Amino acid sequence: MQETKTDLSHLNDQQREAVVSEAKRLLVLAGAGSGKTKTLLQKLIYLIEEKGVNPSNILAITFTKNAANEMLDRLILSADESGRYAEVLSDKRLPKKEKDKERYYHTKEYKWIDKLTVRTFHSLCYFILRNYGVLEFDNKFKIVGDTKATDGELSKYAATETSYEIINKLLIEQCQSNEYLLNFKRYVLDYMIDKIHVEKSDKLRFHPEGKFYTTLNNTKVRSKSEQYIADWLYRHSIKFEYEPELAISDFSFRPDFYIPEANLYLEHVSAKSHPTEQKEWQFKKGNKLLVKTFEHQTNNSALFNRHLDKVIKNRLPANYHFTAALSFEEELKYYHKEVRDFLRQTMRVIDMMKVENLETSKVYQEALKDPHERVRDFYTLAKPLIDQVEAYYINKSYLDFNDMITRTIALFKNQSEILQKFKNQYQYILVDEFQDVNNLQVELIRYLLTENNQLFCVGDDWQSIYGFRGSNVDYIVNFSEHFPDAETIKMSINYRSTQNIVGASNEVIKHNQFKVDKEIEAFKKSDSRVYIYTGQNENENIDFAINQVRRLQEEKGYSKEDILFLYRRSKMYDPYFERFKQEKLFVSGKTIHASKGLEAKAVFIIGLTEGFGGFPDIWMEDRIYQVIKESHHDFLMEEERRLFYVAITRAKDELFLLSERGNESSFLKEIPEHFTYKTSVAFKPVVEKLLTCNHCDSTIESDSQFCKYCGTKVSDI
């Protein structure tokens, strides 16, 4: 072993090789729990202690604020010989705010730690723009996020509104134009309510009467042409009745429309209509006015509008008011969820365009060439809104997280002396979780690279789970193509999880095509198997979870931190959370996305069912996004599988997978049986087992009616 001042004896060979490597571009590619973060920190300490590198020449980038804090914590722990900081960290009563303060003071205490730059991509860009970005953007900018920032360094500079609140406000403003509002409502009705782009068999299932098309005044009509007429009337503020009952002498029937203010009936004639002669005669007899429109007229909307003008408008009173003011709230009051979905989709499109560095106008041009009307309609409505959002952000000096990176890149591009300053400063660039970088982040890193500085990245392509936000797993899979002359070191021992958990995770990930092959072995040997429970329904699963949690707490002394519930979607946890509250059980739950980098002795993955609302859950598959970036079904499935892999590998000793009988997630079938213990038998409550006789104090067996020792009845206890 090479002699070093820094103690590297607690590292394995591969970790040590990574720490001492002089390679200018190095990727440490490793599985879950293999000590990537540990290796990165050790490298940092080694550079300072062994290589005499000035800490201010080191930049360490993490993905989350928590990861940056954890990195600082580990550095402080390594420096603090008194053990005081370890006490601070382990003090469960100390609030997070206090811990943050302690971290701040301790960082100041150790000058070398204080001189390091340990930041997330965002906070790095934030810092650069605030201090050097005045020519690029208002340097007193505010940050806009998905949620209101409540703590952390950046929260002081957070905007008072969220990105959703802004886009919602701007949509309402946009809808002050009646035309936009009604076009928008038309879009909602067509594609989100009527789902006209969905198979016909589905339609008929939902509307057995055949009245499928929803008009702008929320009437269900039978055909697209009738819907067009009804919408035309609504757009001209002309009241109408649809299929009113009309009785003339002894003859009763339902013409298509009645327009009271013109005292006029309208019949739309298509190939499917019944012959109208009979009806016309009855109208004449009853001295009522009937006008007809014909299907072939609808082929040309300008001509058809003119026809409607002629037969309807001209029969209304001369002073008729054709444009009543419409309100967004009134028009869309039944469709709040659909409005929210449209806005979320638009926000996703905005984010994707930023990450892919595409201009709105180019995307719009492409979208209008799409063969599908739904996609074209979406972009026709989204474009003016997206333009408004952009203008609003500039006007208010707002930047979102992607903007901060884009603006920093622009600053580097336009101000070479500022770029030079950072290039000179950061001799060593260390990036954690490299599997999650996106185009913008890689471009930023590239700007900082010189022939002489070192880029040291650690990551696991199997854990890349932010594709939906634009991260690109290709950067890690093909690292040496993106960074010429790069070296790669693979680390293959998992120190976190037991053998069967590691085995199961290896088997699951084998189903992915796009990956780097690695052989991961467990360091910890244990016979305990992955527990798969398939209850009859959710309630049975919750009962099972409660019993298992109690068992772990009582038999193994596990605390709140030792047990982690993971799920694909937050709402899966709601019923569990409610029951845990009732049962006074304290356990933490997280989405799998939020669990990255975490570990717990026991992990429960809930909601492992197949199909809608389960896991895998491929939600990005909408042609709307394909206009910006193609994503294939298989590729999205692979990301879901990586997410499952991340979830499994959070478990140190025990892993429980909860599914429902008859509707098991396809992922469960990917785990070979010899790693698992499968059951669908509900657990007897553990509390029964622990019942003690209040007379003689001995433990009473679970199914017994009497205390075996003194005969006291269980029902009296």
Ligand SMILES: Nc1ncnc2c1ncn2[C@@H]1O[C@H](COP(=O)(O)OP(=O)(O)OP(=O)(O)O)[C@@H](O)[C@H]1O
């Ligand atoms: N050489 C080693 N000997 C013993 N334990 C180790 C070694 N390397 C890492 N560990 C332990 O393994 C666990 C996982 O380490 P770490 O969190 O650094 O892994 P990681 O690769 O970053 O994990 P993940 O990617 O899954 O989040 C930690 O508890 C760490 O202390």
